[in-house]
Amino acid sequence: xxxxxxxxxxxxxxxxxxxxxxxxxxxxxxxxxxxxxxxxxxxxxxxxxxxxxxxxxxxxxxxxxxxxxxxxxxxxxxxxxxxxxxxxxxxxxxxxxxxxxxxxxxxxxxxxxxxxxxxxxxxxxxxxxxxxxxxxxxxxxxxxxxxxxxxxxxxxxxxxxxxxxxxxxxxxxxxxxxxxxxxxxxxxxxxxxxxxxxxxxxxxxxxxxxxxxxxxxxxxxxxxxxxxxxxxxxxxxxxxxxxxxxxxxxxxxxxxxxxxxxxxxxxxx
Numbered sequence: 366x367x368x369x370x371x372x373x374x375x376x377x378x379x380x381x382x383x384x385x386x387x388x389x390x391x392x393x394x395x396x397x398x399x400x401x402x403x404x405x406x407x408x409x410x411x412x413x414x415x416x417x418x419x420x421x422x423x424x425x426x427x428x429x430x431x432x433x434x435x436x437x438x439x440x441x442x443x444x445x446x447x448x449x450x451x452x453x454x455x456x457x458x459x460x461x462x463x464x465x466x467x468x469x470x471x472x473x474x475x476x477x478x479x480x481x482x483x484x485x486x487x488x489x490x491x492x493x494x495x496x497x498x499x500x501x502x503x504x505x506x507x508x509x510x511x512x513x514x515x516x517x518x519x520x521x522x523x524x525x526x527x528x529x530x531x532x533x534x535x536x537x538x539x540x541x542x543x544x545x546x547x548x549x550x551x552x553x554x555x556x557x558x559x560x561x562x563x564x565x566x567x568x569x570x571x572x573x574x575x576x577x578x579x580x581x582x583x584x585x586x587x588x589x590x591x592x593x594x595x596x597x598x599x600x601x602x603x604x605x606x607x608x609x610x611x612x613x614x615x616x617x618x619x620x621x622x623x624x625x626x627x628x629x630x631x632x633x634x
Contacts, residue, residue, distance in 0.1 A: 366423070368415045371398070372431060374495065375406050376479040388425060389479040390414075391495065396486040397479060400425040409463050409471055409499055421484060467502040469630065470511055472623040474498060474518060481526065481615055494521045509598050512605060516596050519608045528611060530554065532588045545585040549607060551614035558582065581610040 373392035381387040386404045390412070391397055400416055402425030413431035416423040463471045474495065482488070498518045506514065523529050528551070534540055535547060536554040547555035583603065591600045591607075 366419075367417050368426075369394075369417070370413065371395070371416050372411060372413055373398070373492075374411060374499070375408055376475040378406065380404075387422075390425070391478055391482075391492060393489060393492050394487065396488050396492075397482045397484050398423060399484060402426065402428050408475070409502075411496075463499070463502050466627075466630075467506060467511065469623060469627040470515055471499060471502050472626065473515065473621065476621055476623045477519075477522065477612065477616075480621075481522070488525050491521055491525045494518060509601060512601055513596065513598070516601065516604050516608055519612065520596065523608075523611065526615070528615065530607065530611065532592045541585050541588045543585045543589060547583050547585065547588065549581045549583060549610060551611055555583065555588065581606060583607070 371390070371392045371394055373390040373394075375388055376391050376397070377389040379387045381401050384404055385401050386406070388400050388402055388406060389397060390400060398416060399421055400418070400423035402414065406412060406428050407430065411431045412428055414428040415426045417426070418424050478495070495518070498514055501514050502511075520529075530549070530551075531554060532541065534554075536550075536556050539557075541547065541555065546558045548558050549555055583606075587600075587603050591603055594600050596604050
């Protein structure tokens with residue numbers, strides 16, 4: 366590319382020489398692009414710039430904050446399934462900062478994107494949902510609303526990466542059944558483990574087995590409910606458990622710096 370105009374968001378940066386930085390840009394046109402540009406580009410703001418270069422590392426120039434005209438969706442789509450075909454509208458969004466605990470959530474979104482996405486692989490749908498998530502994070506959110514925002518975005522990311530777990534059937538294509546418990550293995554799926562005691566609540570069974578075995582265990586009732594209700598406050602804990610295990614697998618169990626920062630912040634509160 367030669368002086369190609371790009372729109373995108375800065376995901377990560379590292380020092381590069383005295384006055385320049387190495388940038389990881391999530392662009393609307395080409396997905397994640399690596400480039401070198403003048404220091405000082407802001408996070409969580411839509412940027413317009415020009416990129417030049419034939420190799421993996423581009424040269425970025427004329428980096429500026431652009432007008433925030435984005436494709437937004439209706440409120441219903443925020444909780445919709447990744448495959449749902451919900452119409453979008455163009456809307457002007459006022460500038461705003463992400464503050465407080467929401468900053469850690471935004472840093473988390475950035476980190477999983479630059480660590481998991483291949484370079485120069487266009488993902489316009491995921492790019493749109495990233496914008497939507499940033500706009501939500503600029504609003505006051507309680508703890509559950511914040512977690513819902515992250516879980517919903519993770520689901521779109523997993524779909525783009527081709528790692529959407531099947532919750533309706535186990536690893537040998539038998540239907541998930543109430544009264545059974547299942548171990549989740551990212552490369553295998555859900556494996557039946559044992560039949561639950563009908564006198565014990567299903568969530569208590571899975572929590573007990575999690576703590577005893579160190580494995581990720583779900584009851585059949587949990588999985589059936591997750592399929593029926595999707596990601597909402599009632600199923601949030603189970604979706605968080607599932608996504609955490611899948612995310613760790615995709616990251617090869619290497620720690621996330623944003624997660625460590627969040628944990629440190631929680632300890633010092």
